[in-house]
Amino acid sequence: MTACADTCDTVAVTEQPAWGAVFAVTLGVFALITAEFLPASLLTPMAASLGVTEGMAGQTVTATAAIALVTSLVISVLTRNTDRRTVLLSFSVLLVASNLLVAFAPTLSLVLVGRVLLGVAIGGFWTMSAAVAMRLVPEAMVPRALSIIFSGVSVATVAAAPLGSYFGHLIGWRNVFLIATVIGVLAFFWQLVVLPKMAPTGTARMGTLVDVMKRPVMRAGMLSVLLVFTGHFAFFTYLRPFLEVVTGVGVNGLSVILLGFGVANFIGTSLAGFVLERSLRMTLLLMPLAMGAIALALVALGRAPIADALLVALWGMAFGAVPVAWTTWITKTVPDEAESGGGLIVAAVQFAITLGAAAGGLVFDRAGASGVFVGAGAVLLVAAAMIFVSLRDRSEAGVAVTSEA
Numbered sequence: 577m578t579a580c581a582d583t584c585d586t587v588a589v590t591e592q593p594a595w596g597a598v599f600a601v602t603l604g605v606f607a608l609i610t611a612e613f614l615p616a617s618l619l620t621p622m623a624a625s626l627g628v629t630e631g632m633a634g635q636t637v638t639a640t641a642a643i644a645l646v647t648s649l650v651i652s653v654l655t656r657n658t659d660r661r662t663v664l665l666s667f668s669v670l671l672v673a674s675n676l677l678v679a680f681a682p683t684l685s686l687v688l689v690g691r692v693l694l695g696v697a698i699g700g701f702w703t704m705s706a707a708v709a710m711r712l713v714p715e716a717m718v719p720r721a722l723s724i725i726f727s728g729v730s731v732a733t734v735a736a737a738p739l740g741s742y743f744g745h746l747i748g749w750r751n752v753f754l755i756a757t758v759i760g761v762l763a764f765f766w767q768l769v770v771l772p773k774m775a776p777t778g779t780a781r782m783g784t785l786v787d788v789m790k791r792p793v794m795r796a797g798m799l800s801v802l803l804v805f806t807g808h809f810a811f812f813t814y815l816r817p818f819l820e821v822v823t824g825v826g827v828n829g830l831s832v833i834l835l836g837f838g839v840a841n842f843i844g845t846s847l848a849g850f851v852l853e854r855s856l857r858m859t860l861l862l863m864p865l866a867m868g869a870i871a872l873a874l875v876a877l878g879r880a881p882i883a884d885a886l887l888v889a890l891w892g893m894a895f896g897a898v899p900v901a902w903t904t905w906i907t908k909t910v911p912d913e914a915e916s917g918g919g920l921i922v923a924a925v926q927f928a929i930t931l932g933a934a935a936g937g938l939v940f941d942r943a944g945a946s947g948v949f950v951g952a953g954a955v956l957l958v959a960a961a962m963i964f965v966s967l968r969d970r971s972e973a974g975v976a977v978t979s980e981a
Contacts, residue, residue, distance in 0.1 A: 593713040596770040598721045601708065604668055604763040605728030608698050611675055611756050612640055613736035615691075618749040625749065626684045633684070636691045641926060643695025644702075648922035651700040652915040660708060660774035663700070668764035670697040672757055679753035702922045706906045707914035711774045716853070719904045723849030726900050730845045734838035788916050793909055796966035801902055801924045802931075803959035804864045808895055809932030810939075811871055811952040815888070818874070818945035823884045833885045837892035844896020851897060852904050857967060859901045865960040866894045871953030875946045899925075905967075 615622060615636045623633040655663045670693045677690030709721045744752050788794055819825050819833060852859050870891045877883050906917040936948045943950075 593717050593721070594770070594772060595713075597712050597767075597772065598709070598724055600763065600766040600770050601664070601705075601712075602725050602728040603759070603766060604664070604671070605701070605725055606732050607756065607759040607763045608667075608671055608694070608701060609729050609732035610736040610740075610759065611671060611694055611753075612637075612698060613732060614740045614752060614756060618740055618744045618752060621744055621749045622687075626681075626687065628684050636678075636684075636687055639688050639691045640695040640698065641929065643692050644699035645923055645926040647696045647699030648703045648919045648926070651696075651703050652919055655700075655776070657776050659776060660704065660711065661771045663704065664708065664771060665764065665767055667697040667701050668760060668767060670694070672760040672764065675753045675757040675760060679750045679757065699922060703919040704915055706903045706918045706921075708774070709903075710907055710911065710914060712772075715907075718907050719852035719856075719900065720849030722903050723845055723847070723852070723900045726848070726896075726903075727842060727845045729899070730838070730842035730896060734835070734842060788910055788913050788920065791910070793967065794917070794920070796962065797902075797905065797909065798920055798924050800860075800959050800962050800967070801921060802928050803955055803962065804867075804898060804902075805925050805928035806932040806935070807864070807871075807952045807955035807959065808867065808898070809929050810936035810948055810955070811867075811891070811932075813933045813936050814940055814945050814948045817940070818949060819884065819888075821944070822875075822878060822946055823881055824879050825881050829881060829885075833888050836885055836889040840889040840892035841896040844893035845900060846896075848897035848900040852901060856901065856904060856908065857963075859897055860905060860967060861960055861963045863894045863898050863901065864956040864963070867891055868953045868956030868960060870894070871949045871956065875949050875953075 615633070619630050619633050622636075623630045626633065674690040674694040674697070677693070678687050681687045681690060705722070705725060709718050709725065713721045740752055743755065789798070815834075815837075816830060819830055825833065848859070870887050874884055874887050877887075902921060903918070906921060907914055910917040932952075936952070939947045939951050
């Protein structure tokens with residue numbers, strides 16, 4: 577059964593790429609991820625202003641992630657009869673409302689309400705990103721469109737924390753959220769002008785997620801996603817203590833290495849589309865393989881600041897292609913249910929963040945940061961082996977395996 581036989585009724589064929597719409601969505605992504613990361617750089621002044629502990633203020637991050645997880649699983653069903661253009665614009669409205677509420681909230685409770693709105697926008701957007709990319713550009717250009725969209729994440733990752741901290745000191749944390757509001761407003765109006773109408777398919781239901789997961793290739797893929805992202809977030813969560821204790825760098829050296837990670841991550845994301853257009857399967861396979869080898873090499877080298885800085889940058893570049901690759905894989909594997917597949921990816925990644933940080937913490941308490949890196953490397957190598965064995969033909973061929981459901 578061909579991909580078209582499964583999807584011609586549900587996915588519009590795009591003759592000309594709508595690059596303006598792709599870049600408008602990218603600005604929206606930048607605004608969303610910037611808002612998500614801001615509390616990490618503003619936690620101390622936020623806690624002091626709201627009269628709570630930093631631990632309580634940190635729950636603003638937890639609330640966003642938890643709601644994003646839930647949203648990713650239900651948003652396709654709740655919006656199945658709504659034009660996708662309207663849905664995306666709604667997420668931008670929620671972003672603006674969230675930032676305004678946080679900026680003017682007198683209490684932590686209202687801040688949390690604002691962060692819940694942001695969680696809905698983030699979870700909803702990532703669920704639909706693959707399906708939207710399929711509607712904006714021709715099939716052959718989907719990897720390139722996704723790499724552009726995900727570059728918004730990389731830029732926000734690099735810029736949000738340092739800029740948030742810097743401007744928070746100069747103008748106060750509430751004004752930083754107002755600046756984020758302005759970015760959200762710009763994204764909304766740009767999207768309003770350039771996003772085309774994208775008629776709903778109206779096929780999603782609560783059982784669709786179960787149906788999609790019944791496909792053998794999806795089960796193997798989701799487990800691979802879980803392993804890859806668990807390994808990455810275990811590594812990334814405990815990167816700072818490794819660099820401080822094992823590598824022995826100071827604050828300045830740490831800042832330079834983390835900046836190098838962020839810049840390399842942006843480069844990796846930007847190049848991902850061109851690499852994926854040549855070989856999806858090899859990208860899926862080689863990225864965790866490289867990351868696993870890098871983690872083990874860092875442990876083996878020990879106190880080698882220059883070499884460690886280079887390896888951390890290479891890790892960032894390799895990981896930059898990972899979200900783009902797996903989102904592209906969804907568009908090739910389940911094009912008839914790209915939104916449901918995207919929701920499963922988001923849920924798996926959110927769970928992996930929790931699992932990687934939690935399991936990494938247990939290992940860290942017993943074996944230190946080096947033990948975490950060894951564990952993360954092993955998990956990533958297992959993921960690479962699973963990808964090699966389980967995702968050999970179908971993902972590269974771009975055939976939806978609906979006949980196996």
